[in-house]
Amino acid sequence: MxxxxxxxxxxxxxxxxxxxxxxxxxxxxxxxxxxxxxxxxxxxxxxxxxxxxxxxxxxxxxxxxxxxxxxxxxxxxxxxxxxxxxxxxxxxxxxxxxxxxxxxxxxxxxxxGCSFTFERALGEAGVPVRHVEEGVNVPMYRTSWRCRGAGAVGGPLVVSMRPVPADQVADAVRVTGRYPSVHGAPVHVGDPRELGIADLDAPDYGDAVTVRDGEVPVFWACGVTPQAAVVExxxxxxxxxxxxxxxxxxxxxxxxxxxx
CATH class of the missing domain: 3.40.1640.10 (PSTPO5379-like)
Incomplete structure (x- = not known):
């Protein structure tokens, strides 16, 4: 199967x-x-x-x-x-x-919407999808960035991360930007500390993946954000x-x- x-x-x-x-x-x-x-x-x-x-x-x-x-x-x-x-x-x-x-x-x-929806398009563009390659769950992180609250509901932004070769980051942005209903383009590229993420090897949800030499961590908004809002x-x-x-x-x- x-x-x-x-x-x-x-x-x-x-x-x-x-x-x-x-x-x-x-x-x-x-x-x-x-x-x-x-x-x-x-x-x-x-x-x-x-x-x-x-x-x-x-x-x-x-x-x-x-x-x-x-x-x-x-x-x-x-x-x-x-x-x-x-x-x-x-x-x-x-x-x-x-x-x-x-x-x-x-x-x-x-x-x-879920970012898994655009992963086939990433693969077709030659952009690696590391968690699929390694057979693990995508790494997800709570950030220090706040969502805009609404009544009784508020909480932090949660992101998913996929390592992308530096020379393919523009391709990843272009491909995923065409799927706005499933998170669209990345919210951040590069230093995870700017999102308040201290350790990429310790995701809050999912599994850590390998970030190879020459690759950049790329972060997309994640649909686990409502769960972080529920906790808060x-x-x-x-x-x-x-x-x-x-x-x-x-x-x-x-x-x-x-x-x-």
Whole structure:
């Protein structure tokens, strides 16, 4: 079984049956998404937070309260991701492959664009995608940069990092800039200390990857940013994907490509 060749429905069926794995490189050509689910009483503040911070929080869809399926998902949002995180009062309460037991009818789900969507385009342009090469989860870091708050919701920017040869950084910026709905161009290139990141070998989420001689760390806004906001804002309940364990949707990557 080559994960790249699976359809989204096949991948979701495997996850629903208990397969737990990061999803980078799965279902070639199909869009992956971040998930954040919050009580309806907080949903307006979260929607406003996403609108004020569109690069880390590009909204692909919002499901009505209690709804578990939608145009991007012919399935069940509670079971069809490989791994979820459940937060209670801002604290991580569980990491589980099925959140049916945590579900409430007042929960509103936001599907947020994911940078995995543009990785195939990076590869086609000859830009390396190191975490896929090394078979690990993408490294993600909380930064010292603040997002613009909205009502009860606020928190830091989270970024993902991919090492890029110095002479290919412009290509990486050009390629990813054509995918604004899935984070778009990098937010920072170079010294991680300017983001408040002390050690690239100690990501807050995911796994460290090799940065080779002649390569530059390149940072993209990350859809784990809403989870950092949950930790800081402390809603009574929130459900999210485990970082790197995404929802594989029924949308094609090319649907989010502009300027083709």
């Amino acid at each position: 080559n994960p790249r060749d699976l359809s989204p429905a096949d991948a979701r069926a495997r996850f629903r049956d208990g397969l737990v794995t990061p999803t980078a490189g799965w279902c070639d050509g199909w869009t992956q998404a971040n998930l954040i689910t919050v009580p309806a009483a907080l949903a307006w503040d979260f929607l406003l937070f996403t609108q004020r911070n569109p690069q880390p929080c590009p909204v692909l869809d919002v499901l009505d309260a209690g709804t578990v399926s939608g145009p991007l998902l012919d399935g069940d949002i509670r079971t069809d991701l490989p791994l979820y995180r459940v937060y209670v009062d801002g604290d991580l309460a569980a990491e589980t492959p099925d959140v049916t037991g945590w579900w409430r009818e007042d929960l509103v789900s936001f599907l947020i 804002s402390r809603p009574s309940l929130a459900i999210a994907h485990a970082p790197g364990y995404m929802l594989v949707t029924d949308a094609r990557d090319d649907a989010y490509l502009v300027g083709a």
